[in-house]
Amino acid sequence: MSISVLGAGAFGTALAISLAQDGRAVGLWARDPGDMASARENTRRLPGFAFPDSLTVLEKIEDVQTSDIILLAVPMQKLAGFLAENATLFQDKTLVACCKGVDLQSGLGPAEIIQRSCPSATPAILSGPSFAVDIAAGLPTALTLACEDGEALQAALSTKNIRLYRSSDLIGVEIGGALKNVVAIACGIAIGAGLGESARAALMTRGYAEMQRYAALKGANSDTLSGLSGFGDLTLTCSSAKSRNYSFGLALGHGDPLPEGTTVEGRATAKAVSNFAQSANIEMPIAQMVVAVLDKQLTIGQAVESLLSRPLKEE
Known part of the structure; x- marks a missing residue:
């Protein structure tokens, strides 16, 4: 062919x-x-x-x-x-x-x-x-x-x-590839702002939970998210400066000028996902905090405080 x-x-x-x-x-x-x-x-x-x-x-x-x-x-x-x-x-x-x-x-x-x-x-x-x-x-x-x-x-x-x-599972595969970019921006922000490796690991884990919630509501197979297009891509994208989305987050966290002329798919995806989460009444706090920081509605410090002050719950 x-x-x-x-x-x-x-x-x-x-x-x-x-x-x-x-x-x-x-x-x-x-x-x-x-x-x-x-x-x-x-x-x-x-x-x-x-x-x-x-x-x-x-x-x-x-x-x-x-x-x-x-x-x-x-x-x-x-x-x-x-x-x-x-x-x-x-x-x-x-x-x-x-x-x-x-x-x-x-x-x-x-x-x-x-x-x-x-x-x-x-x-x-x-x-x-x-x-x-x-x-x-x-x-x-x-x-x-x-x-x-x-x-x-x-x-x-x-x-x-x-x-x-x-x-x-076309829906599950496309959701994994899409939402991991949003989590990667959050992880880049955390490392760039000096919040530490533990914070990044926590964001990856809770971001993965957001990916699963979103996928379930869209009718995807939950097992798909544990595969290469979900967990595999999430791991790579959130841990390497080769990732455009992670590097974009790093620049935000450092307070550096944002890279121009580079496609950062997670920016628009974060907004699209947050809009859907709000209309569907599902919790996606990491995606929503990424949007708030990108839109300058919150500082990074305020976004971290907002995430940490959410009501305590079972995992």
């Missing part, structure tokens, strides 16, 4: 490299490709990683019509618009969302957006602990691929360094 990756940020580029290193014919499309075709690497987003011979930089997005499988590596908050703009190209294709988050406008995850925008397409989600530089370097990881009847897709997308596990 032929494969194309749409979106040449660091992660999309890394996936294309990993897939092509196995000799597959892989297309990589970017809205602004720059010198990728001539340089044979993504000098702006993922420098230092040469493109395998079987990786082709697509000149125009219409070229994806020859592909059976299309990986969508566009930012979450642009996914709905991107699909609406190009829906005719994606009819009857397998669309694999590689973005993580909740759309702020609709409150939907990537699988639901695919289903609404491209009803004839087969939606899938690829998620789990994965940094672009590690994947491009050929370092090993394991990810979750969520899709109904996904055995053929699992075989098509597995590579020498990416081991894929199947799941039929």
Whole structure:
């Protein structure tokens, strides 16, 4: 099966490299490709990683019509618009969302957006602990691929360094990938503000509880959150400066200027999740405190005090 990756940020580029290193014919499309075709690497987003011979930089997005499988590596908050703009190209294709988050406008995850925008397409989600530089370097990881009847897709997308596990729980997989970014911002804030490793561990644990509550209300399988796309990705994202969301939180905690030009999916997702929690009357205090700090409604000190002063309860 032929494969194309749409979106040449660091992660999309890394996936294309990993897939092509196995000799597959892989297309990589970017809205602004720059010198990728001539340089044979993504000098702006993922420098230092040469493109395998079987990786082709697509000149125009219409070229994806020859592909059976299309990986969508566009930012979450642009996914709905991107699909609406190009829906005719994606009819009857397998669309694999590689973005993580909740759309702020609709409150939907990537699988639901695919289903609404491209009803004839087969939606899938690829998620789990994965940094672009590690994947491009050929370092090993394991990810979750969520899709109904996904055995053929699992075989098509597995590579020498990416081991894929199947799941039929699209909602659970997309929620794990989305909400771990919110917790990562909170953990970055805690470390950046000097609150210590114990505080980070507590935030990860209670953040995981929030993820489970949210997933249950959305109809996900609770076991999914204990897998690679939930607990696995949460562990990685909350403990490494390679994580854009964690680094964003670190800058907030330090009081440093926030990084510009970097996609931080957890910002919009925190707001979308908090809006849903309020309307559904479920407790998600960490997500809500992240929003309050981002919107400058509370200082970090006030947010910590608010979390610590909540009514005592059983775990």
